[in-house]
Amino acid sequence: MVRLRRPKNRAALRARARRPQRRGGGGWFTATVTVIVLVGVIGTVLAAGLFSGRDSAAAGPSPPTPENPSGDHWHAALGASVCGEWLPNPAEFETAADSVGVRTGIHTHGDGFIHIHPFSSSEGLDNATLGRFLDYGGWSASSDELSLWTGPTADPTKTRWKDGDRCPDENGNPGKGQPGRVVFEVNCKPESSDPADHRLADQEVITLAFVAKGQDVGPPPNAQSAPDNDGAAAAPIDRKSCRPSAASNPGLPPTSTPTVPATVPTTQP
Secondary structure, eight states, X not given: OOOOOOOOOHHHHHHHHHSOOOOTTHHHHHHHHHXXXXXXXXXXXXXXXXXXXXXXXOOSOOOOOXXXXXXXXXXXXXXXXXXXXXXXXXXXXEEOTTSSSOXXXXXXXXXXXXXXXXXXXXXXXGGOBHHHHHHHHTOEEOSSEEEOSOOOTTOTTOOEEETTOBOOOTTOOTTOSOBEEEEEEETTEEOOSOGGXXXXXXXXXXXXXXXXXXXXXXXXXXXXSOOOXXXXXXXXXXXXXXEESSSSTTOSOTTOOOOOOSOOOSSOO
């Protein structure tokens, strides 16, 4: 006699019957996710290319970016004085002192001006500071100590000055004169903050100084000249008022002549 198979557990059969059937929409979902990922990758690559390939020698404004929203190519005059003597301008550099071939968007052309047009988020917005510029050049500044690119005539090798150091005496003997202190000024006004934290702005005048008691600082001589604006005309900063003589760079057109005083004393009254 042939035995009939007994049906499986009826509860299991009912559960299987209620199970929803799989639909064929998984392929569309996978394709959509893949497209979104590819678009994101391509966008990131293109953005990186814009930052790394931007020409620092291009005159005029740059296209707005997250790091430089206004697209401005800014300039700030920078002067350094030690014991009443203005030092030569820092030498030109466009790569960081502690790296090989890494271009910097905050640099100088040896013209006594800081050129500011960020290449990356590390040097844009709140990161566009005097401290970053100095670090790129291999120097430093704090509220009580300066490390500069050269020293005064009496002692050219002494590039580091801190509160309490002595200036050369009246005969030029290094360290035989009065003790001095570090002074940081913006637009000829003393600042009490750490100079390294100062956020750079367009056409301001920055002074780093080590002065003996009773010595005035005054505006840096280079502030009356025009920045090397990569071939474009630039308006000089008015040394008399220690403020810019034009609203923004590149400044006055080439046919215009800015009004500046013929002679200006080296110290403030």
